[in-house]
Each structure stands twice: as C-alpha cells, then as structure tokens.
Amino acid sequence: MKSPFRQLIVVIGLVAALFVAVAVVFVRDSLRARVTADLDAELKARAFALSRLVETRSPRLMPYIEQGLGTAPGGVFLQIFDADGNSIAYSSNLDAAIPLSDTVRRLAAERFEAVLEDSRSSSGEATRVATFARAEASPGKREVGFFAQAGIPLASRAQHSERITFALIGGGAALWCILLGIAWLFIRRWRASLRGMTKQIASLELASLHPNSLAFEVHDLDVAELASAIQRLLGRLADTHDAQQQFVAEASHELRTPLAILLGENDVALRRERTAAEYRETLQSNREEIARLSRIVDNLLTLARADAGEPGPLREPLNLHTLCGEVCDQLGPVAEGRRVALALESCPSDPVECVGDRLALHRAVFNIVENAISACPGGESVKVDVSCTGGIARVTVVDTGIGIAPEQMSRIFDRFYRTDAARARGSDGAGLGLAIVKSIVESHRGSVAVQSAPGCGSTFTISLPCMCAAGTVEGGCESAG
Numbered sequence: 001m002k003s004p005f006r007q008l009i010v011v012i013g014l015v016a017a018l019f020v021a022v023a024v025v026f027v028r029d030s031l032r033a034r035v036t037a038d039l040d041a042e043l044k045a046r047a048f049a050l051s052r053l054v055e056t057r058s059p060r061l062m063p064y065i066e067q068g069l070g071t072a073p074g075g076v077f078l079q080i081f082d083a084d085g086n087s088i089a090y091s092s093n094l095d096a097a098i099p100l101s102d103t104v105r106r107l108a109a110e111r112f113e114a115v116l117e118d119s120r121s122s123s124g125e126a127t128r129v130a131t132f133a134r135a136e137a138s139p140g141k142r143e144v145g146f147f148a149q150a151g152i153p154l155a156s157r158a159q160h161s162e163r164i165t166f167a168l169i170g171g172g173a174a175l176w177c178i179l180l181g182i183a184w185l186f187i188r189r190w191r192a193s194l195r196g197m198t199k200q201i202a203s204l205e206l207a208s209l210h211p212n213s214l215a216f217e218v219h220d221l222d223v224a225e226l227a228s229a230i231q232r233l234l235g236r237l238a239d240t241h242d243a244q245q246q247f248v249a250e251a252s253h254e255l256r257t258p259l260a261i262l263l264g265e266n267d268v269a270l271r272r273e274r275t276a277a278e279y280r281e282t283l284q285s286n287r288e289e290i291a292r293l294s295r296i297v298d299n300l301l302t303l304a305r306a307d308a309g310e311p312g313p314l315r316e317p318l319n320l321h322t323l324c325g326e327v328c329d330q331l332g333p334v335a336e337g338r339r340v341a342l343a344l345e346s347c348p349s350d351p352v353e354c355v356g357d358r359l360a361l362h363r364a365v366f367n368i369v370e371n372a373i374s375a376c377p378g379g380e381s382v383k384v385d386v387s388c389t390g391g392i393a394r395v396t397v398v399d400t401g402i403g404i405a406p407e408q409m410s411r412i413f414d415r416f417y418r419t420d421a422a423r424a425r426g427s428d429g430a431g432l433g434l435a436i437v438k439s440i441v442e443s444h445r446g447s448v449a450v451q452s453a454p455g456c457g458s459t460f461t462i463s464l465p466c467m468c469a470a471g472t473v474e475g476g477c478e479s480a481g
C-alpha cells in the first residue's frame with residue numbers, strides 16, 4: 001500500500017515550489033521595474049548636467065566633461081547634437097556617434113525636458129538614451145541651442161537583471177528546501193507518534209486492558225486528541241471485557257449447580273435397581289432442575305438478544321390494566337400457596353393504554369410480582385396498581401415483605417445479583433429477573449425504580465410513556481369513582 005505521508009510530502013513540495021516560483025517572479029519584476037526607473041532617472045540627470053556643462057565650456061572639452069560626469073567603457077556614454085540633430089561631440093567610450101532620431105529631436109524641442117528612448121548604436125547594440133534640449137537665450141523666443149544626450153548600453157542592464165534573477169532563483173530554491181525540510185520534520189514527528197501508538201495498540205492484550213494502556217509522549221495536538229480518544233475507547237473496552245468475563249463466570253456457575261444436581265441424582269438412581277416409584281421420583285426431581293436450567297438459559301438468551309439490540313420491541317397498543325390482571329391471575333395460585341394476599345388495585349373501567357411489546361411487558365410485570373411474592377415469606381400482601389399521570393403510565397407493585405438493605409438496592413438490577421436475604425432463604429432464582437425487567441422497560445423508553453426498607457416491604461414502579469386520552473387516570477376503584 002502506498003504511504004500517504006510520501007504523497008503528502010510530494011503535495012507539500014509542489015505547493016511550496018509553486019509558492020516560491022510566484023514569489024520569485026513577483027520580486028524579480030518589481031526589482032526590474034525599480035532598476036529601470038532608477039536608471040532612467042540617472043540618465044535624465046546626466047543629460048541635464050551635460051547640457052549645463054556645455055553651456056559654459058566648449059564641446060572640445062568633452063574629455064574633461066567625461067571625467068566630471070564619469071563615463072566608462074560599456075557604461076554611460078554622452079553625446080551632443082546641434083539644433084539640426086548633427087553630432088557635435090560624443091564621449092570616448094563610443095566608437096561612433098549614435099544618430100539622434102527625428103521623433104526624439106521633435107519631442108525634446110517641444111518640451112524642453114528629458115525624453116527617453118530605446119535605440120541602437122552603430123554596431124546594432126540596444127541602448128537606452130535620455131535627450132535634453134538646451135534652449136538658446138534669444139529675446140522673445142525659445143529656440144533649441146543644442147541637444148545633450150546621456151545613454152547606456154542595455155546589455156549592462158540585462159546583466160544586472162540576470163544577476164538579480166539568478167540570486168532570486170538561488171534564494172527561492174533555498175527557501176523551498178527550508179519549507180520542505182520543516183514540513184518533513186513535522187510529518188516525521190507526527191508519523192513517529194502514530195507509529196508508536198500503532199505499535200502499542202498492536203501489542204495490547206485484551207485481558208490486560210485498562211484506561212491507561214497507551215503510555216507514550218505525544219507532542220502533536222491532533223495525535224494527542226486521537227490518543228486520548230483511543231484511551232477512552234480502551235477504557236470502555238476494558239470495562240466491557242471485565243463485565244463479559246464476570247458474566248460468563250457467573251453464568252457458568254449458575255448452570256453448573258443444576259447440572260451437578262442432575263448428574264448426582266442420576267448416578268444415585270443408577271447405582272442399583274430401583275422401583276418404578278423411585279425412578280418416577282428421581283425423574284420428577286430432575287424435571288425441576290431441568291426447568292430451572294431452561295429458565296436460566298431462556299433468561300440469558302433474552303438478555304443476549306437485548307444486548308445485541310434486536311429485535312426491537314413490538315409496537316402494539318395494549319391495556320396495562322388487562323396485562324396486570326393476567327399476571328395476577330397467573331401468579332394467584334403461587335401467592336395462595338404462600339398465603340400471600342395478591343390484589344390488583346386499579347379498576348378495569350379505567351384502561352391505561354400504551355404501545356409496546358405485550359409479551360415482553362407481561363414478562364417484566366410478572367418478574368416483579370413474582371419477586372414480591374417471594375419476598376413475603378410470612379404471608380404478607382402484594383398490591384398491584386396501574387395509573388397514568390402526565391402522559392406517564394405507572395405499574396406499581398407494593399409488598400409488605402422483607403424489604404431490601406440500602407447498600408444492596410443499587411445492585412439488585414445487576415445480572416446474577418441476589419440479596420443476602422435471598423441467598424439465606426435458599427431461593428432458587430439466578431438473579432436475572434430484574435436485569436430483564438430493566439432491559440425490557442428501557443427498550444420501551446421507560447424506567448424502573450424501587451423504594452424499600454428492610455422489614456417494611458418494597459415498592460417497584462415501572463414507568464412507561466402512555467396514551468391515556470384524559471391525561472390522568474388514578475389507580476384504585478374508589479378513586480376512579
């Protein structure tokens with residue numbers, strides 16, 4: 001696979017090169033314009049100075065004038081023309097006079113100020129000249145006395161410009177290298193951080209995960225944010241892994257006990273010949289253990305499906321009063337067997353409608369009422385009430401049983417958690433019932449709450465979004481009128 005870093009470097013290199021090229025062209029053109037302007041100004045000044053010097057001295061003094069104005073081979077040259085444009089004198093660095101063009105002569109004579117022109121010497125060399133017309137003092141008129149001209153071969157300016165261009169290209173290349181070097185250093189550091197992180201993540205063991213599993217220094221802000229997001233993810237993964245390990249351990253433990261009992265009873269029964277009644281008794285006992293096993297497996301499956309998030313609850317309209325009535329009818333014989341007074345308080349004429357999965361909600365209410373009956377070993381009472389207030393339907397199960405110790409309240413909805421009292425009673429529950437209740441109710445966008453005090457009984461309340469038209473349906477037949 002191609003490394004994205006290499007491509008990134010290439011892209012940064014190209015962008016930097018483009019940037020540097022544009023900067024070089026811009027600076028070169030600005031400098032050229034500046035040099036040209038300076039040169040033109042200098043030529044004008046020299047042409048003017050020449051016109052002044054010629055006024056006081058004879059053109060034959062040209063060598064001395066040259067010394068004063070400073071001419072050199074290949075550099076600035078000087079020329080003087082008469083009013084008709086004929087050459088009078090020229091500096092020694094010219095082989096022959098460069099003729100004065102008619103256009104320049106006319107313009108200079110009209111304006112009496114320096115006129116600039118690109119022309120060619122007798123040898124065809126390109127030159128830049130400034131021509132200044134010197135007026136002759138005559139009363140009432142302004143006539144041209146002579147033309148003073150200062151010029152320079154453009155080759156020297158081109159050389160100058162070339163030097164500037166080379167210097168700029170060199171500087172631009174150096175700048176490009178520096179930019180690329182800085183980008184490369186940054187990317188290398190960034191890449192090293194990512195590589196370090198990747199290496200550590202690859203070597204992580206699921207069993208040894210914890211929120212600070214990644215331990216290395218990160219200098220880059222983005223990579224640091226990525227590292228901390230991964231740390232958080234690892235923390236969650238570690239929690240999930242621990243919970244899963246615990247779940248598997250507890251599930252195995254819960255399944256092992258009935259299996260061990262089954263095996264033991266079978267072994268005892270097979271040790272010698274038994275009567276038909278003894279075999280029946282063993283089979284009956286085994287059946288109870290198998291029923292318990294099947295209930296645990298069924299509960300585990302329900303929770304596993306809920307964890308996987310599928311299937312979502314059905315959305316069928318249902319009457320909570322009818323649903324609670326069915327649960328009470330179903331558990332009535334159990335309550336009776338334990339001498340517990342089980343009653344549905346709300347009135348059938350006050351339907352509390354909501355939308356949900358009827359079977360699942362039936363299971364949730366069943367689990368809570370079943371727990372309430374189990375919590376009443378001394379023949380206390382269990383009351384079920386259904387109401388709807390402010391758009392919330394409530395199923396309340398109140399028992400006057402053993403209650404729950406405050407320190408155990410927060411854990412009763414955990415999977416496989418059973419209270420000390422339940423363990424002491426030798427209850428055959430697996431501690432999954434309330435976890436299933438919570439999962440079902442939350443999948444219906446509802447909640448389940450508990451209030452309890454040891455020895456004073458408990459109140460479990462399931463709250464669900466309801467569809468009651470009136471907005472308020474109070475529980476109990478008397479209050480319903």
Ligand SMILES: Nc1ncnc2c1ncn2[C@@H]1O[C@H](COP(=O)(O)OP(=O)(O)OP(=O)(O)O)[C@@H](O)[C@H]1O
Nearest residue numbers: 371372375412418419422429430431432433434458
């Ligand atoms: N109304 C109640 N009063 C007192 N303790 C309760 C009450 N309801 C639940 N508990 C206790 O809370 C714990 C968790 O209940 P849960 O229904 O999850 O498990 P279980 O009844 O032990 O087993 P399962 O429902 O899986 O057969 C149990 O130990 C149970 O005794």
Ligand SMILES: [Mg+2]
Nearest residue numbers: 371429433434
């Ligand atoms: Mg239970």
